[in-house]
Amino acid sequence: MYSKIALILTIIGGINWGLVGAFKFNLVEFLFAFAPIVATIVYIIVGLAACYVLYEYLIK
Numbered sequence: 001m002y003s004k005i006a007l008i009l010t011i012i013g014g015i016n017w018g019l020v021g022a023f024k025f026n027l028v029e030f031l032f033a034f035a036p037i038v039a040t041i042v043y044i045i046v047g048l049a050a051c052y053v054l055y056e057y058l059i060k
Contacts, residue, residue: 003056009049016046 019025032039 002052006049006052006056009046010053013046013050 016027019027028039028042032042
């Protein structure tokens, strides 16, 4: 279960970075412009999810 959630969050993070690179559009900042702390928390959660996915990949 955690692996699927972490993978989904990592994909969302990748899509966000693709949007930033291609169009200079940051979806997270757009959605949470009213509360920058929420955007920061989202970045932290996505980063932790990516670390978890990497850990799972290296273990197998």
